[in-house]
Amino acid sequence: MPIAEAKVSAMDRGFLFGDGAYEVIPVYSRRPFRLAEHLARLRQTLDGIRLADPLGAAEWARLIGEIVARNAGEDQSVYLQITRGADTRRNHAFPARVTPTVYIMSEPLLTPPPAQREQGIATISAPDIRWLRCDLKTISLLANCLLRQQAVEAGCIETILFRDGCMTEGAASNIFAVKGGVLLAPPKDHLMLPGITYDVVLELAAAHGLPAEVRPVAEAEARGADELWMTSSTKEVLPIVLLDGRPVGTGRPGPVFAAMYAWYQDFKRTVMRAGE
Numbered sequence: 613m614p615i616a617e618a619k620v621s622a623m624d625r626g627f628l629f630g631d632g633a634y635e636v637i638p639v640y641s642r643r644p645f646r647l648a649e650h651l652a653r654l655r656q657t658l659d660g661i662r663l664a665d666p667l668g669a670a671e672w673a674r675l676i677g678e679i680v681a682r683n684a685g686e687d688q689s690v691y692l693q694i695t696r697g698a699d700t701r702r703n704h705a706f707p708a709r710v711t712p713t714v715y716i717m718s719e720p721l722l723t724p725p726p727a728q729r730e731q732g733i734a735t736i737s738a739p740d741i742r743w744l745r746c747d748l749k750t751i752s753l754l755a756n757c758l759l760r761q762q763a764v765e766a767g768c769i770e771t772i773l774f775r776d777g778c779m780t781e782g783a784a785s786n787i788f789a790v791k792g793g794v795l796l797a798p799p800k801d802h803l804m805l806p807g808i809t810y811d812v813v814l815e816l817a818a819a820h821g822l823p824a825e826v827r828p829v830a831e832a833e834a835r836g837a838d839e840l841w842m843t844s845s846t847k848e849v850l851p852i853v854l855l856d857g858r859p860v861g862t863g864r865p866g867p868v869f870a871a872m873y874a875w876y877q878d879f880k881r882t883v884m885r886a887g888e
């Protein structure tokens with residue numbers, strides 16, 4: 613339906629409490645990329661917030677296929693969210709009986725402007741002030757919004773988050789470091805979102821013989837890295853050349869990034885567009 617006709621109750625717990633789960637699925641040549649993995653992550657989030665999946669994987673796949681078919685554009689970004697539904701009164705505890713609200717939309721998938729890849733992007737850092745279940749993709753994104761806004765107001769693209777002396781991720785992305793030709797990735801735990809693009813980058817590194825270490829990355833290591841990258845479904849892989857006004861490595865996108873970007877684009881042409 614036209615977006616202006618879509619209606620959600622003012623008593624919806626997504627609106628009142630941020631009580632819900634979401635996913636962003638990139639679609640290349642009308643084929644959702646890593647759909648099974650996105651749906652598995654959705655399931656983990658729903659389990660983590662104790663919300664029964666109202667549809668199931670087969671019905672999700674059908675609905676996503678329908679929204680892709682009904683929207684213009686070969687490359688799309690499908691957004692879906694499930695909230696715990698609308699109650700009759702505001703009450704933090706779950707309602708006894710409630711129907712979850714399901715919302716799906718598609719937007720054009722816009723890859724970042726070439727200048728960001730060619731020149732690299734500027735970032736700031738901030739303490740990771742989020743809760744301790746950052747592995748769940750919930751719609752409660754106020755901390756992420758505040759942190760991303762800090763970057764924007766500093767004329768930057770992303771905020772890199774540090775907690776207890778280690779790098780966790782970005783406000784809406786995962787962050788990788790490169791030191792001495794080795795790719796460093798923070799481990800998937802409760803402090804970061806298990807990114808689908810993160811998995812792709814580690815798979816491409818393994819396939820092309822780039823050494824990688826998945827382990828905690830100390831703040832000093834991140835700040836002293838030769839290269840930093842950010843990754844997400846909508847940004848793909850971007851080189852970070854400034855952190856808090858100081859150059860990362862040489863202050864130019866590095867050679868390991870150039871290799872990964874080429875592998876990623878090749879992978880996109882051959883695999884993502886085939887829907888694999």
Ligand code: PDD
Binds near residue numbers: 782805844
């Ligand atoms: N965000 N970490 C956070 C906090 C994120 O919000 C995202 C993505 C990622 C990267 O995950 P993936 O590679 O699966 O996109 C990591 C999406 C794109 C968003 O909220 O719009």
